[in-house]
Amino acid sequence: MSNRTIIPFGPQHPVLPEPIHLDLVVEDEKVVEAIPSIGFIHRGLEKLVEKKDFIDFVYVAERICGICSYIHGMTYCMSVEQLLKLEIPDRAQYLRTIWSELSRIHSHLLWLGLTADSFGFESLFMQSWRIRESILDIIEETTGGRVIFGAAKVGGVRRDVSSVKLDEIMKKLRVYQKEINTIGSVFLNDTTVKHRMQGVGVLSQADAKSLGAVGPMLRGSGVSQDMRMTGYASYGKIGFTPVVETAGDCYARTKVRILEIAQSVDIIQKCIEQIKEGPIEVKVIGMPDGEYFARTEQPRGEVIYYAKGNGTKFLQRMRVRTPTFANLAPLLATLRGCQLADVPVIVLTIDPCISCAER
Amino acid sequence: MSSISKSPWVIHYDGSSCNGCDIEVLAALMPRFDVERFGVINTGNPKHADILLLTGSINEQNKPVVQNIYNQMPEPKVVLALGICATSGGIFRECYNVMGGADKAVPVDLYVPGCAIRPEAIIDAVVQALGILEKKRAAMNAAAV
Ligand code: SF4
Numbered sequence: 001m002s003n004r005t006i007i008p009f010g011p012q013h014p015v016l017p018e019p020i021h022l023d024l025v026v027e028d029e030k031v032v033e034a035i036p037s038i039g040f041i042h043r044g045l046e047k048l049v050e051k052k053d054f055i056d057f058v059y060v061a062e063r064i065c066g067i068c069s070y071i072h073g074m075t076y077c078m079s080v081e082q083l084l085k086l087e088i089p090d091r092a093q094y095l096r097t098i099w100s101e102l103s104r105i106h107s108h109l110l111w112l113g114l115t116a117d118s119f120g121f122e123s124l125f126m127q128s129w130r131i132r133e134s135i136l137d138i139i140e141e142t143t144g145g146r147v148i149f150g151a152a153k154v155g156g157v158r159r160d161v162s163s164v165k166l167d168e169i170m171k172k173l174r175v176y177q178k179e180i181n182t183i184g185s186v187f188l189n190d191t192t193v194k195h196r197m198q199g200v201g202v203l204s205q206a207d208a209k210s211l212g213a214v215g216p217m218l219r220g221s222g223v224s225q226d227m228r229m230t231g232y233a234s235y236g237k238i239g240f241t242p243v244v245e246t247a248g249d250c251y252a253r254t255k256v257r258i259l260e261i262a263q264s265v266d267i268i269q270k271c272i273e274q275i276k277e278g279p280i281e282v283k284v285i286g287m288p289d290g291e292y293f294a295r296t297e298q299p300r301g302e303v304i305y306y307a308k309g310n311g312t313k314f315l316q317r318m319r320v321r322t323p324t325f326a327n328l329a330p331l332l333a334t335l336r337g338c339q340l341a342d343v344p345v346i347v348l349t350i351d352p353c354i355s356c357a358e359r
Numbered sequence: 360m361s362s363i364s365k366s367p368w369v370i371h372y373d374g375s376s377c378n379g380c381d382i383e384v385l386a387a388l389m390p391r392f393d394v395e396r397f398g399v400i401n402t403g404n405p406k407h408a409d410i411l412l413l414t415g416s417i418n419e420q421n422k423p424v425v426q427n428i429y430n431q432m433p434e435p436k437v438v439l440a441l442g443i444c445a446t447s448g449g450i451f452r453e454c455y456n457v458m459g460g461a462d463k464a465v466p467v468d469l470y471v472p473g474c475a476i477r478p479e480a481i482i483d484a485v486v487q488a489l490g491i492l493e494k495k496r497a498a499m500n501a502a503a504v
Contacts, residue, residue, distance in 0.1 A: 011424055013403065018373050018381060019421065040421045041375040044456040051453055063450055066379025066475055110382065129389040136386075147379045147475045355378040 004032070009343060011040050018354040022347075026340055034335040034343075036328065042358040046318050053313040054080050054288055055154055064320065065356035066147050067110065068298040070103045072320075072356070073152035075296045078232065079307040080154050080315075083288035091278040092156035093234040094271045098166075099139070099151055100233065100296075101264040101271075106135040107299035108257045108264075109180070111351045112187065115254065118344040119196040127183050134176050138169050156281025166272045177265050184258040188251075197250040201334040201346035204248055213330040214323045215301020216260070217350050220253035222246035227297035238270045250349045257351075287311050298323055300351045324350065324357040366398030367489060370408035372428055374461065375451075376415025379475035380442035384412055387478040394482055405431035410488050411438045412481075413461040416448045422464045429465040435495035437488040440467045442476045449474060 005026050011019030019040040025033040048060050061076035062069045074096055081088060113128035136146050142161050143149040151158050161169075187193055203213065208221035218225055219242055226242035228235045243259040245252035288309030295304050301323030308317040327350040334346055373381045387394050388401050402408050405428045417425065429438065440461040443449035447460045461467050468491050471484045 011421070012372055012405075012428060018378060019424070040418075040424070041373070041415065042418070042420075042456050043375050043416070043451045044454040045451060048451075048454060060450060063377040063379070063474075066377045066382055069377075069379065126390050129386065130391065133386070133389065133391040145475075146477065147382055148377075353378060355373075355376060358375075 003027070007340070009347075018352070020352065020354045022335075022343075024335075024340065024343060029340050031335055031338050031340060031343065034332050036332065038354070038358055040358070041355050045359050046320065049315040049318045051314075054309070054315050055284070055313075057315070057318070058153060059150070062148055062150060062152070064322070064359055065353050067107050067353060068103055068300065068303075068356070069148045070099050070152060071296060071298045071303065073150070074100065074233075075294050075303055075305045076307075076318075077152050077154050078296070079292050079294035079305040080288050080309075082292040082294065083290050083307060083309045084154075084284065084286050086155055086282055086284065088156055089279045089282060090234070091160075091275060092280045094275040095157045095161060095280065096152070097233045097235065097238070098161075098169075098268050098271050099143075099149075099157075101268050102135060102139055104264050104299045105261050106132050106139070107351075108261050109135065111257060111299075111348070112183070112254070115345065115348050116187075118348045119193070121193065124183060124186055124193075131176055131179050131183070134172070138172060141165070142169070153281065155284045156279075160280050163275075163277075166275070170269055170272050173265050173268060177262065180258075180261055184261070187254055187258060194251065196342075196345060197254060198247075200250045200342050201338060201349055202247070202249045203330055203334050205246075207333055208248065208330060211330045211333055212326050213301075214326045215298070215351070216253050216256040217301065217327050217330055219243060220245050220256045221248035227295050227302045230295065232294075232296055234271060234274075235267075237274065238267060240267075250345055253349050287313055288315060300324060300353055301326060303356075320356070320359060322353070322356040322359070324353045327352075328357065366400065367409045367485070367492065368400045368402045368407050369410045369412055369485065370402055370405055370428065370432070371412040371414070372425060374413060374415030374417050374421050374425060374445060374464075375457065376442065376444050380414035380444065380473075383475050383478050384414060384441065384481060387481045392478040392482060394485060397482075397486065399485055405429075406433065408432050409436055409492060410485065411436065411465075412441055413438060413445050413465075413467075414441045414476075416444045416451060416457045416459060417461060417463040418456050418458055422458070425461070425464040435492055435499055437468045437491050437495070438465055439469045439471060439484050439488060441471050441473075441481060441484070443472045443474045446470045446472050
């Protein structure tokens, strides 16, 4: 029998911008078990609803995570708007969709870069992030912020975007799309990259379902599920079919994300074609009362916001189930039996966002 | 000027941030802002680092980790608190699991506010940190003579 060794991974580790700690139990080079310990970034912000009123809390919700910041803020607003029974104007819904998709593109590019870094392809990492900066420029031009841009508010959106600007954005996105295709083909066709990803970290369809995977992790294993199918914001009017791959390995998950970038560009185009002039917000009247679950699709998967109001300006309870949390169980399952050298790649392929998982 | 201020090596650790600032730290290393042109290199090993970039606030669990990284860095060293979370706890200051800014764990040389901090601010802070490094080195040399 070979010896078992425990190798600590994290909390401070070069491939992880965020702290999570895994104890990897290895036999020779093979990982037999991965034991996570979390809690390095727990802040306890759900309890802040007792101190900040439901309008101010949008700022906290946006800071649950700095990458999908906008979608967090928007989902929180959606849950409160339901409690207040507000009808959000069409233009605001389209703008919300556009910003959500821009967030998705920049998040996926960020992920592509980090993944390239995890298997040591430094220049691909740089290229992905270079293109991501251009997307951030669009966000900055329309909202004034780069990563946390505060465009969501209860009752609508904070800023309007002129139609001239929207057309400009579309033109730029088409150019960036070409650049993204170029780096995308490196990820999908390069022999070395394929070697590091094909057949690595396989998650079967049955496991993906029973362990409750979400987002590209789930769709990479052949399950066609995406919260955008429920038609929140303006996805209902635009129509949406998720990108699905069946292999369930790191390569499939990468492919899903690359195809989703192209899909996001198309969604933005449809939004820009359909968007009409009109108001961008409604007046907020009343106090939130009752309870509601809002579910949306983040770049990493489905996020659920539960809000419970009691007729005062402070919510009674707010709860978030984030995609990374849901993906932790499937991650541990895929780590079992893998090679030690593949651990960084597999950990990154769930697109971990520890700050939202721990809040 | 010593070699240290020509090419400082930085190490980044995320306390309990929202990720916004961490991503901007990484963005500062990317082609657009490219701090490498100033000789700044990001390292994962505290024993090679001259400047510690801390983002996010401090809590009971990450305090020993931050202190551990700090203690492993060779002298002279500079600590930068990046973002309003690392400066004071920021929007999360009232949370039950937030003790406060980075100075609750280690001595901080420079506070850089912003939420999220912009890469330009990070670059400016690192350039200022070079001056501090240089002063600390001179003080060390003077003490050694
Ligand atoms: S300062 Fe703002 S962006 Fe930076 S970690 Fe704190 S909340 Fe996030």
